[in-house]
Amino acid sequence: MESQTIQVDHCAVRKEKPKSDQLDFGRIFTDHMFIMDYSDDLGWHDPRIEPYQQLSIDPSAMVFHYGQSVFEGMKAYLTAEDEIQLFRPEKNMQRLNNSNDRLCIPPIDEKFAIQAIKKLVSVDSDWIPEAEGTSLYIRPFIISTEPYIGVAPSLHYKFIVILSPVGAYYKEGINPIKIAVENEFVRTVKGGTGEAKTGGNYAASLKAQEIAGKKGFAQVLWLDGVEKKYIEEVGSMNIFFKINGEVITPELNGSILEGVTRNSVIQLLKYWDVPVVERKIGMEELQQAHHDGLLEEAFGAGTAAVISPISQFTWNNNDSLIKDGKTGAIAKRLYDTLTGIQYGREKDPFDWIVKV
């Protein structure tokens, strides 16, 4: 696959670009997209970059009926020297293949996929926004396209990459957000698809998210799907707590998404000699720590969300304000360092950056 050349069909008319200081998340798309097809007889084939356009897909395509699809989220950053940087793209492609495996989708060639993403980002490089905190969000995804409504793995797929210039994910920007601990609905269970990045997990989260949103919460905090006791993750990011000097994040248990930012946060904390542990943590323990004045910080970590400080959580109608509701020192240091590495302002001791 690596030897396949990627044909580029440039669009005739370039779209108007948004003002980079007025961007929110995920509504504007660039001029081009990458597409590659899969069939059981040819494997992955015909990689190409085309003008961004609507797809023509049979209404009986399996993705519309049984949701056999996976996706990733990555970003391209512009440095002050006008260089373009990707952050740990190999981790995203590894995770895409893990998700593929869970959803019975044939694996992609990870190195080739990174090559394709780099080429697409180069073609649309003038779309990378410059304003502070903005970037070009990269959304690779795979959908099953065989026209068949029997329940089985599809024999045909499309791997597509689209690009979107983005600002902050939350309307709060980089300010702390409030989260609601979900007691009624569950996102997934161990043995389900929780650790795969597949649309169904997000579809399952919408009801709780909608209810919480109407009450003024930015996100829902999911508990384990069996006992509804243990903390798993927030709708669009992994979660961390600083309790009595130690940073704690729920251990990967088969139903939590293995975030690239989560992994990077753990590595940075270890590098700084800040105690960090991955373990089970229950809501009762969290509330007790808060009650005892030991809960020093809470924050989420994700590609779209970056590092998002959490000012308050609400569980069983009890509101717990974390410290004074302001961004904590560890969340700030992590945000500054991660974005510093991503935008080329800080040295990259882990070789996380891949230049485009």
Ligand code: COI
């Ligand atoms: C990301 O952080 O990139 C995600 O995929 C989360 C979300 C926007 C669904």
